[in-house]
Amino acid sequence: MNVMTEISVERISKSRLTSVDFNNLGFGTYLSDHMLVADYREGKWNQPAIVPFGELPMTPAILALHYGQSIFEGMKAFKNKQGEIVIFRIQRHHQRLNRSLERMCMPAISEEMFTESLAAIVATDAKWVPTSEGSALYLRPVVFATESRLGVKISDEYKFVVLTSPVGPYFSKPVRVKVESHYVRAAEGGTGFAKCAGNYGGAFYPTQLAKQEGFDQIIWTDACDHQYIDESGAMNIMFVLNGKLVTPQLTSAILDGVTRDSILTLADDLGMPKEARKISVAELKAGFEKGTLTEAFGVGTAAVVSTIATINIGGKDYSLPPDSSSSFQQRVKKRLHDIRMGHEPDKYNWNFHVPVK
Numbered sequence: 001m002n003v004m005t006e007i008s009v010e011r012i013s014k015s016r017l018t019s020v021d022f023n024n025l026g027f028g029t030y031l032s033d034h035m036l037v038a039d040y041r042e043g044k045w046n047q048p049a050i051v052p053f054g055e056l057p058m059t060p061a062i063l064a065l066h067y068g069q070s071i072f073e074g075m076k077a078f079k080n081k082q083g084e085i086v087i088f089r090i091q092r093h094h095q096r097l098n099r100s101l102e103r104m105c106m107p108a109i110s111e112e113m114f115t116e117s118l119a120a121i122v123a124t125d126a127k128w129v130p131t132s133e134g135s136a137l138y139l140r141p142v143v144f145a146t147e148s149r150l151g152v153k154i155s156d157e158y159k160f161v162v163l164t165s166p167v168g169p170y171f172s173k174p175v176r177v178k179v180e181s182h183y184v185r186a187a188e189g190g191t192g193f194a195k196c197a198g199n200y201g202g203a204f205y206p207t208q209l210a211k212q213e214g215f216d217q218i219i220w221t222d223a224c225d226h227q228y229i230d231e232s233g234a235m236n237i238m239f240v241l242n243g244k245l246v247t248p249q250l251t252s253a254i255l256d257g258v259t260r261d262s263i264l265t266l267a268d269d270l271g272m273p274k275e276a277r278k279i280s281v282a283e284l285k286a287g288f289e290k291g292t293l294t295e296a297f298g299v300g301t302a303a304v305v306s307t308i309a310t311i312n313i314g315g316k317d318y319s320l321p322p323d324s325s326s327s328f329q330q331r332v333k334k335r336l337h338d339i340r341m342g343h344e345p346d347k348y349n350w351n352f353h354v355p356v357k
């Protein structure tokens with residue numbers, strides 16, 4: 001079945017594109033004209049359709065609202081130097097989507113349906129892909145339980161929706177983060193590796209407390225005794241320690257970030273030794289004290305590569321040396337950008353080219 005040729009498009013009567021301030025996009029402020037919607041009923045996904053962005057008819061009894069069966073992805077589309085639109089690493093995002101769906105007892109989506117749905121919505125709102133430095137069209141596929149019922153059960157009905165949003169950089173300046181030593185994001189065996197809504201909702205309260213203390217984000221630590229670094233919630237975390245790129249190894253409590261994987265791959269191309277392993281808070285502290293911890297940065301689809309300026313450990317601020325264009329994080333960020341924009345060969349086949357009529 002060729003899904004895309006059958007995806008119907010109901011166009012908006014008046015585009016909202018003229019109301020967008022492309023010089024001041026922020027993150028997730030603007031939603032593009034259209035959205036893609038597909039329903040799962042009686043054991044199968046029905047044909048997706050593209051409609052004007054807007055409200056969806058549903059009752060307040062949908063199971064997603066009560067018991068949290070809701071997962072999402074975060075992806076980006078870019079306009080490259082040839083003027084083509086590319087979606088970054090669609091296949092890897094699809095694989096992670098299905099791992100999240102499986103963990104939350106939700107029905108899988110085929111690679112064909114996922115790819116063609118994303119290509120169709122991006123082609124429909126192609127004019128919304130921004131072109132300024134650091135901007136992209138953020139793609140937000142979300143799947144949630146729509147069966148209307150109060151009993152605690154696995155839903156028999158779901159919606160798959162894809163929203164798109166022209167975005168600028170997630171953080172406008174280097175961030176100040178705090179190593180969390182009380183609250184927990186995820187424990188091994190839980191849902192930390194899945195991109196499920198509850199992981200984000202549960203992080204709000206501790207993050208709000210951290211923001212009141214002047215931090216931008218939390219660095220989450222392991223749920224047993226807060227000795228090892230996990231991730232940062234909206235991004236994975238990486239360090240340059242003793243001249244090597246180091247990042248926490250994946251566990252069931254850490255999101256398998258697509259940008260994380262891309263940077264680990266590009267480290268080889270840039271001749272940077274790398275290690276994915278357990279990193280203790282004590283090791284970071286020693287690295288600061290000895291001057292061997294030279295870079296820290298968050299990585300994610302939204303965050304891309306976000307410089308960390310300060311890490312607070314046990315109530316004490318430790319500052320990283322100022323970032324420079326020769327740092328590993330800047331070199332790898334440039335390489336990633338150049339691959340997406342067509343300035344460098346796409347040797348890993350990461351760019352999916354969207355056919356636009």
Ligand code: COI
Pocket residue numbers: 073074075233234235300301302303
């Ligand atoms: C992403 O990087 O796409 C994320 O999901 C992080 C955040 C915006 C929820």
